[in-house]
Amino acid sequence: MKIIAANKRANYDYLISLKVEAGIVLTGSEVKSLRENTGSIKESYIQEKEGELWLLNCYIKRYASSSDTENNPIRERKLLINKKEFNKVQGAVKKEGFSIVPILLYFNEKGLAKLTFGLGKGKKKFDKRESEKTKVWNRKKLSLLKNN
Secondary structure, eight states: OEEEEEOTHHHHHEEEEEEEEEEEOOOHHHHHHHHTTOEEOTTOEEEEETTEEEEESOEEOOOTTOOOSOOOTTOOEEEEOOHHHHHHHHHHHHHHOOEEEEEEEEEOTTSOEEEEEEEEEEOOHHHHHHHHHHHHHHHHHHHHHHHO
């Protein structure tokens, strides 16, 4: 698995409860550009339109050797998931108020571009502080065990 882009703020800002892997519909030049690690999902988000999930605001730089004259680096890209997963995601978003957050963009073992997104609830400020405290404590605990 070759990681292209990761959204590090996702786990900080959201309490992720379910992770789903989805394929992405890309053009050939976009795939070549991603192979050079020129993508970013930092400020991207996922939205449902007409029974399909779309990745919005994902930046993929124009491939230098491409003959595409009209290449929009932040165009909407369709996500490919099966109907059962889609219904599960939509139910969680509508009933329980979850957000769909892109987490990781990568190439799998077969060389296909995949996006891992999660269903998460936004953390409050005190939740963020608490998770930071536990992270620091775990780090200190490991160093203390290592020294003894």
